[in-house]
Amino acid sequence: MEQITKHLVIMAALTIAQPAITAKDDHQIEYYHMPVFTNICDIVDRRSLVHCYCDSTKPKMATRADCWIFTGGITPEDPIWPNFSSQSELEHLMFNVRSDEALTFIPAKAIVRLERLKHISIQFGTIQSVPPYAFTNSSTLRQISLRSNKISILERHSFAQMMMLSNLSLDDNQITELRRDVFFGLPNLHVLHLSNNNLSLIHEGCFKHLNNLIELKLDLNSISVVTREMFEGLENLSRLNLRSNRLTMIGNLAFSELWGLKDLMLDNNAIEYVSERAFGGLTQLRKLTLSGNKLTAFYEDILEDIRSLIVLDMRDNLLESMSYETIRPVVENGKSASKAVYLDGNPLRCDCRLSWIYLLRNETKDNTLKHALEKISCVSDVEKRPEKPNEIDDNTLADENYGDEYYDKNDDYINKEKLKGKFTKLTDIPLETLPCPKELQAVDESYGHPIQNEIRLKAFSKARCIAPSLILVILVKLI
Numbered sequence: 001m002e003q004i005t006k007h008l009v010i011m012a013a014l015t016i017a018q019p020a021i022t023a024k025d026d027h028q029i030e031y032y033h034m035p036v037f038t039n040i041c042d043i044v045d046r047r048s049l050v051h052c053y054c055d056s057t058k059p060k061m062a063t064r065a066d067c068w069i070f071t072g073g074i075t076p077e078d079p080i081w082p083n084f085s086s087q088s089e090l091e092h093l094m095f096n097v098r099s100d101e102a103l104t105f106i107p108a109k110a111i112v113r114l115e116r117l118k119h120i121s122i123q124f125g126t127i128q129s130v131p132p133y134a135f136t137n138s139s140t141l142r143q144i145s146l147r148s149n150k151i152s153i154l155e156r157h158s159f160a161q162m163m164m165l166s167n168l169s170l171d172d173n174q175i176t177e178l179r180r181d182v183f184f185g186l187p188n189l190h191v192l193h194l195s196n197n198n199l200s201l202i203h204e205g206c207f208k209h210l211n212n213l214i215e216l217k218l219d220l221n222s223i224s225v226v227t228r229e230m231f232e233g234l235e236n237l238s239r240l241n242l243r244s245n246r247l248t249m250i251g252n253l254a255f256s257e258l259w260g261l262k263d264l265m266l267d268n269n270a271i272e273y274v275s276e277r278a279f280g281g282l283t284q285l286r287k288l289t290l291s292g293n294k295l296t297a298f299y300e301d302i303l304e305d306i307r308s309l310i311v312l313d314m315r316d317n318l319l320e321s322m323s324y325e326t327i328r329p330v331v332e333n334g335k336s337a338s339k340a341v342y343l344d345g346n347p348l349r350c351d352c353r354l355s356w357i358y359l360l361r362n363e364t365k366d367n368t369l370k371h372a373l374e375k376i377s378c379v380s381d382v383e384k385r386p387e388k389p390n391e392i393d394d395n396t397l398a399d400e401n402y403g404d405e406y407y408d409k410n411d412d413y414i415n416k417e418k419l420k421g422k423f424t425k426l427t428d429i430p431l432e433t434l435p436c437p438k439e440l441q442a443v444d445e446s447y448g449h450p451i452q453n454e455i456r457l458k459a460f461s462k463a464r465c466i467a468p469s470l471i472l473v474i475l476v477k478l479i
C-alpha cells in the first residue's frame with residue numbers, strides 16, 4: 001500500500017514537471033506562467049503613472065533612475081512598485097512630482113526591493129506625514145532628501161534603523177513640531193536640514209540619539225525659545241544654524257550641551273537680550289554671528305570663556321557702543337591668523353569710547369579685521385541738534401540721511417528703519433576730535449522728547465560709560 005502511494009506521488013510530480021519543461025522552449029507559455037514583468041526603466045505604456053529615465057534600460061543594469069509622476073491617483077499598493085526589483089542595482093533614485101496630489105506617500109514597496117539604494121530624493125510631492133520606518137530600515141541608504149513636499153507630521157521613528165544614513169534633508173516643508181524619537185537608530189547621521197519649515201516646538205531630547213550629527217540647520221522657522229535640553233545628545237555638533245527664527249533672548253548655558261560647536265548662527269532673529277553666560281561651555285566656538293537682531297547691550301565678559309572665537313558678527317543691531325574689553329577674546333586669540341569683528345550697521349555713537357578701533361586698525365596685521373574695522377560708521381547727530389529742544393519735530397529725525405554709502409549693496413541684514421541720525425565713517429573722523437561721554441551727557445540733558453529707542457539707548461549708554469582712565473589703560477596695553 002505504501003509503495004503504491006509513493007509511486008503515485010512520483011507520477012504526479014512528473015506530470016506537473018512536464019509542461020514546465022516544455023514551457024522553456026515556448027515563450028508564450030512562459031509568459032502565461034510567470035507574472036508580467038515590467039522593466040521600470042523601459043515603460044512603454046503611455047498610460048503608466050510613473051516614467052523613469054535611467055542610465056541603462058537593460059534589466060538589472062541601471063544605477064540611476066530619474067522618475068516622473070505627472071498625474072495623481074497612484075497608491076502605495078499600486079502594482080508598479082514591486083516592479084522596481086527589475087532594476088535591483090539602482091543606487092540613485094529620484095522622484096519628481098509634477099502635479100499636486102500626484103504622490104502623497106513614500107513608496108516603501110519600491111524602496112524595500114532596492115538593496116543597493118544609496119540616495120533617494122522625492123521633490124514637490126504632497127506627502128503630509130512620514131510614517132514609522134518609512135524607509136523600511138534600509139541598511140544601504142546614505143542620503144534622503146524630501147525637500148518641498150508639504151510634510152507637516154513626522155511620526156515616532158519616521159527616520160529609524162538606517163545604519164548608513166548620513167544626510168537627511170527636510171527643507172521647505174511645513175513641519176511645526178519635532179517630537180521625541182522621530183530620529184532613532186541613525187548612528188551615521190552627520191547632516192540634518194530642517195530649513196524653511198514652520199517649526200516652533202522642539203521637544204526636549206528630540207535629538208538625543210544623534211550623537212554623531214555635525215550640522216543642524218533650523219533656519220527660517222518660528223522657533224522662539226532655545227533651551228539646553230533641546231540640544232541634549234548633540235555632542236559632536238559643529239554647525240548650528242538658527243537664523244531667521246523668532247528668538248528674543250538667549251538664556252544662560254543654552255548651548256552648553258554642544259561641546260564641539262564651532263559655528264553658531266543666530267542672525268535675523270529678534271534677540272534683545274543675551275544672558276551673561278549664554279555661551280558658557282562653547283569652548284571650541286570659532287564663529288558667532290548675531291547680525292540683524294535688536295541687541296542694545298552686550299555683557300563685557302560674555303565672550304571671556306570662548307577662547308577659540310575668531311569671527312564675531314554683530315552687524316545691524318542697536319548697539320550704541322562696544323568696548324574693547326568685549327571683543328578682546330577675539331582680537332587677542334593667538335590661535336588663528338585671520339580674525340574679524342563686524343560692527344557696522346549699529347547706531348554707535350561717535351565718541352571716544354570707540355577710540356580703540358583706530359588703534360586696533362593701525363596695529364593689526366590682519367587684513368580681514370582691518371577692513372571690518374574700517375567699515376564701522378557711527379552716529380554723530382548729537383552736535384547737529386537745534387538749540388531750542390522743544391521745537392524738535394520727531395519726523396525730521398526720521399527723514400535724515402542714513403549714509404547708504406557705507407553699506408554693502410549685497411548685505412541682506414540692512415535694517416535702516418531702526419537707525420536714526422547721521423552716519424559717518426568712524427575712521428574718517430580725526431581721533432582728536434571725537435567727543436567724550438562726559439560732554440555728551442551734558443548735551444543729552446537738553447533734549448526734548450526722544451523717541452522710544454533713544455530712551456533705551458540712553459539708559460544703556462549711561463550704564464556703560466567707560467571712564468576715560470580705563471580707555472587709557474587699554475590703549476597703553478595695545479601699544
Ligand SMILES: *[C@@H]1O[C@H](CO)[C@@H](O)[C@H](O)[C@H]1NC(C)=O
Nearest residue numbers: 035036037038079080082083
Ligand atoms: C508589475 O508587476 C506586477 C506583479 O508583481 C504586475 O501585476 C503588474 O502588472 C506589473 N506592471 C505594472 C505596470 O504595474
Ligand SMILES: *[C@@H]1O[C@H](CO)[C@@H](O)[C@H](O)[C@H]1NC(C)=O
Nearest residue numbers: 112133135136137138160161
Ligand atoms: C523596521 O524595524 C522595526 C523595529 O526594529 C520593525 O518593527 C519594523 O517592522 C521594521 N520594518 C521593516 C519594513 O523591516
Ligand SMILES: *[C@@H]1O[C@H](CO)[C@@H](O)[C@H](O)[C@H]1NC(C)=O
Nearest residue numbers: 143166167168169190191214
Ligand atoms: C552630505 O553631507 C556631507 C558632509 O557629511 C556633505 O559634504 C555633502 O555635501 C552632503 N551632501 C548633500 C547632498 O547634502
Ligand SMILES: *[C@@H]1O[C@H](CO)[C@@H](O)[C@H](O)[C@H]1NC(C)=O
Nearest residue numbers: 152173174175176196197198
Ligand atoms: C507655515 O508657514 C507658511 C509660510 O512659511 C504659512 O503660509 C503657513 O500658513 C504656515 N502653516 C502653519 C500650519 O502654520
Ligand SMILES: *[C@@H]1O[C@H](CO)[C@@H](O)[C@H](O)[C@H]1NC(C)=O
Nearest residue numbers: 190211212213214235236260
Ligand atoms: C563624536 O564624539 C565622540 C566623543 O564624544 C568621538 O569619539 C567621535 O569620534 C565623534 N564622532 C565624530 C563623527 O566626530
